[in-house]
Structure formats: C-alpha cells, structure tokens
Amino acid sequence: MKPRVFKDAIYEQIARIGKSLGSGPRLEILDLLCQGPRTVEVLAGQMGQSVANTSRHLQVLRGARLVEAEREGVYVRYRLADSEVCAFFLTLRKLAESRLLEVDEITREFLEARNTMEPVDRDLLVERVRSGKVTVLDVRPAEEYLAGHIPGAVSIPLEQLEERLAELPSDREIVAYCRGPYCVMALDATDTLQSNGFEATRFEEGIADWRARGLHVAVGSEG
Amino acid sequence: MKPRVFKDAIYEQIARIGKSLGSGPRLEILDLLCQGPRTVEVLAGQMGQSVANTSRHLQVLRGARLVEAEREGVYVRYRLADSEVCAFFLTLRKLAESRLLEVDEITREFLEARNTMEPVDRDLLVERVRSGKVTVLDVRPAEEYLAGHIPGAVSIPLEQLEERLAELPSDREIVAYCRGPYCVMALDATDTLQSNGFEATRFEEGIADWRARGLHVAVGSEG
C-alpha cells in the first residue's frame, strides 16, 4: 500500500466522524443523549422531528460509531457509545462557542427578546452551587434527574413547578439548571420563580458540563 | 424568537464546524497546519492536490473559522486560527482511533506490508525521549523543525539523511519522529538507519501530540 493511499484511507475514516457531525439535528441528538439513553420515539418527540427521519440520523451516528442501539422489548434504546463521545461533543460545542461569533450573537438575541440577563461569572456560580450555599433545582424530567444530577439538587420537573412551589425556600437563593446552555427549561423556571417572589438564578451548564469539570455526579435518589 | 428556532440556529452553527470536518482532504490540511503555517501552493504540493481545489478546501475551513489567511507578498499564508483548533483536531483523531476499528486495521495492514513492527509502550518511549536517554532525530523539513521541535532533537530532513549519517551516533539508540502517526517520514528514516547499522526506533507522535501532553516545545535553533 502506497503512503498516499494509506493517508487518504486514514483521513477518510476520521472524516466519517466529521460527516456525522455536519448536521444540526444530529448534534441535537448527541446533546440529548449526553443526558442519558432514549428511544427513537422519545428523541423524535423532543426534537420535533419525524420518527423515520430521527431513525435515519441515528443510523448515521451509529455508522460513525458514536452511538449504540439496544433492543428493549418493542423499543430500541439508543445511547452514546462511550462517555468519551459526550466529552468530545462538549469540546466541539466549546470550540464553536469560542470560534463562531454567531453562537454568541444568536444567544444574546434570544435572551434579550426574553428580557433575560445572563449571570457573567460562571465559575463563581459553580462554586456557590458546589458548596451548597444555594438551593439547587433540577427542572428536567424525573428520569433524567435519576440518571445523574448535581449533588444536593432538588428535582421538580418544569411541568410540575407551579403546583410545587411550596417545596422551595422563599428566604434562600434558588439556582435552576436543566440540560445545558441551549436548553430553555431553566429559563422558564427562573421566570416562574421570580414572578412568584422567589430569588432565582439560572445555571446554564448541564450535568455533562458538571461531569467534565471533574465534579461528582449523584445518581438515582442519592443526595 | 421561539426556542425551537433558537436551538436549530445554534446546532446549525455547531454543524458548520462539523461539516468542515467531513472531508478527508480538509482533515489532512488541518493536520499539516498543526505543524505550522503554509502557503496554498505548499499545501497543495504536500497533499498531491490541485492548487484550486486546495484553495477551495481552505476557504471552507476559513468559513468555519478554523483557519486564517494572511497575505505575505505574492503568497497567502494559512494558519490555524487558534492553538485550540490543533488540540481539537488531536481530540478528534484520538476519538476516531478509539471508536473506529478500521483506523487500527488500516494502519496495521500498512505497517505489515512494510514489515514494520510498531513499539507497543508509547508512554515508555515518551519517557526515554523526554529524559534524553536516546538521540532524538527530527526528519521533517528544516522549517518545520524551526517552528517547533522536541527539546534536544537533532534536525536532519529525510532527503538529506543518507548523506549526513556520519552526524549520528552509532553506539546510541536513535529515535526518529516526524509529523505524527500517519506521516511516513520517520518510518523511512528508521529503515534507512537500520540498514546502515544504526539502532533506530520510530516515535509515532508529532510535535502537536508532544505539546498536548503538556511537554515543553523548543523553537528556532534552540536545544
């Protein structure tokens, strides 16, 4: 085998992964799978896409060996092939945030339209969350909380928030988080909390970012 | 702006980077630019591609903000937009190596056809190189050596190796390296050295991997 053929073959292999990352819907799938395994139907529902199309994207990702499928009765459950894939997705997202001005522009535009101000000092917020100086609120669906959450966080899925406000302290700051910077659940939650007189802040990182920071992740009903 | 529109826009932005990584030639360009800046003509020559096509690929990468161009007289010199891009490329390469069996298969097939046996313990070799227990030989073109090399390494470009054998010690192990695992220059060098009676090993990592390990990189004619 000639060196040229060898190199072309190797780079073409790496490009298999690149190609699979070249589609918005597929990146959203990866982001969702970072929260935990999901069936095709659930993914399609969360993305607002047809099941057939979602299935197709999943197979492209499977072809690039980034996700794996497992039959569970009548359902097929997809998961990331390795935790390395989640870490890689975060690296890619971070690269996009630092290299593409548009990401920041779009985010600012979105937040301004909601009259939302983002907290600036991310690390300081991490420290307050980590040290338990605030009440941490996880507003994702219960199963995602069970699959992994910030230690000490309280689970109240967004849909139940209004009817369970009594469970939250009114004399202590509440920090709400969800799936990550481009998930809007925690934004909705802080809006609801603030209009009910609570002192609430949004924490824009998700559990995957938390793990990537090397911090402990609680599972099940643990702390 | 609706959350769905916002999310789609964000993921589409990240996909810009993904798309740019979905082509073998473009990944080779990134790999080469990790060694240092280059003009379009040089890149095209090193890849065996037409200048026009190389230029086109470079603009795709520039559109994804991964590379930057700078006019230098009659030439245009391209470089990585940030050292973060090089680190990211290495992460992607590593992901491909660990997730895609084919990468290993192709490499093994290529090496077996050359009757080459790769050293197994990479970290041990790094340690021997780092501690100066061996003579380290950089066989890349001189300008790449000047742009950054392993501290203590001797520079003898591959084309000059046969006529400069006398500069190398015959009583001490020589470890040759080049641009990285998919560059064949160090393989050719160890072949030449071994058939001339030297004790030679190939170090398959490049200067970018060395830097990513957090080790010091010498520049210019330093050490």
Next chain:
DNA sequence: TGCATATTCAAATATTAGCTTGAATATGTG
C-alpha cells in the same frame, strides 16, 4: 505602466446527503 506569478472565482458535472412518504419488519400481546 506592464508582465509574471500566486491565488481565487465561476461554471459545469458527478456524487452525496436530507427529508418526506408509504411500505416492510420485528416484537409483544390477546
């Protein structure tokens, strides 16, 4: 100013990918 060279652009073609629709497959249940 005009020529030589490096790079980019534009047009054209072939290939590949995305999405939709409707059918096919596979599993669990009555």
Next chain:
DNA sequence: CACATATTCAAGCTAATATTTGAATATGCA
C-alpha cells in the same frame, strides 16, 4: 396465530458538496 405498535427500509425529490477547468484578480518587480 393475528393484531398493534415501534422501528427501519426504500423510493423519490430537492439541496448541498467535491472536483475540474479556464478565466479573473491581486501583488511584486522590471
């Protein structure tokens, strides 16, 4: 065994991409 449901497959259309070729642009130098 037949039915219901979840998932995948196949066909077809549209859109995007890779590559080549030839022309256009921009810079340095005489």
